[in-house]
């Protein structure tokens with residue numbers, strides 16, 4: 001059926017070309033995401049969902065639709081956006097491709113229903129499934145990254161804040177918390193936004209200390225709450241299940257409660273008394289040893305840790321640490337970050353070797 005639209009003959013072949021291009025686009029985008037779910041995350045559920053979506057789309061890609069393809073006459077093949085040629089991180093690559101799939105599904109929904117109402121309905125459902133996939137994938141990646149992070153930088157306010165954090169990111173840091181008690185909200189928001197962008201560029205997680213509203217405003221990866229801050233349950237309600245919530249603990253009771261309330265990680269300390277938190281007594285090595293033996297979720301030893309006493313903290317059983325001054329006040333934040341990270345990685349390797357040997361005996 002040929003229909004006249006604005007003087008142009010709108011034949012079936014035009015609709016079929018649009019469907020063909022967008023079926024390809026959606027399937028290619030899904031394949032890119034699927035490869036990451038499979039090889040990057042080793043996640044069978046997410047891999048399976050990508051595959052199912054691809055296969056369901058393939059059923060709509062009939063021989064008739066394929067036959068309408070006319071690549072040489074397609075003006076769109078020469079068009080690339082600058083951003084397509086430069087994806088900085090896996091996160092950006094995944095987001096760009098998920099967005100491409102969602103757009104293609106929307107096109108398939110709108111043009112598909114001109115041909116077959118069922119196709120419109122199915123593509124709409126698939127678009128919602130892709131939104132869910134996106135949320136799950138981003139949350140999974142975020143929690144995986146938290147598991148892998150061994151060094152946590154908690155910032156302190158200073159004029160060179162962004163430069164120092166960037167220097168630490170250049171040293172391989174993957175987890176940053178913006179902690180700033182006194183700056184007024186407007187400036188705090190602007191700084192949090194800049195830090196968010198900086199962390200994105202380096203593929204690092206970005207959390208906000210104390211303020212759930214600020215975490216929401218800049219779409220941070222999560223929030224860190226102390227015993228005097230909002231309850232975890234309230235923050236969870238506001239942030240949803242996909243974001244990270246950390247909680248400070250000073251003793252086993254606080255740790256147990258934080259875990260029962262759904263914290264994703266806990267701070268364990270202060271290990272040593274510290275001027276950064278002057279009114280807080282040290283919990284000491286004993287609590288670090290307790291965490292090493294009992295804590296089932298990721299935990300970070302914090303408080304007074306520096307390059308000189310850091311090995312003692314590792315000997316007490318810590319394999320993740322959080323620091324403020326050691327990096328924020330370092331002459332060479334990149335080098336200090338590299339030093340901490342290399343020592344933490346070395347310790348992991350030694351533990352893996354010891355475990356293998358113990359398993360053999």
Ligand SMILES: Cc1ncc(COP(=O)(O)OP(=O)(O)O)c(N)n1
Nearest residue numbers: 209224225226227248267300302322
């Ligand atoms: C990783 C980490 N652990 C502990 C804290 C301290 O949080 P809190 O007890 O709420 O104290 P303030 O940082 O808000 O002064 C932290 N921020 N990060």
Ligand SMILES: Cc1ncsc1CCOP(=O)(O)O
Nearest residue numbers: 270274276303304323324325
């Ligand atoms: C925020 C916080 N919570 C427990 S100790 C501490 C401060 C750690 O700072 P520093 O690493 O400078 O001792």
Ligand SMILES: [Mg+2]
Nearest residue numbers: 210225226229
């Ligand atoms: Mg706090």
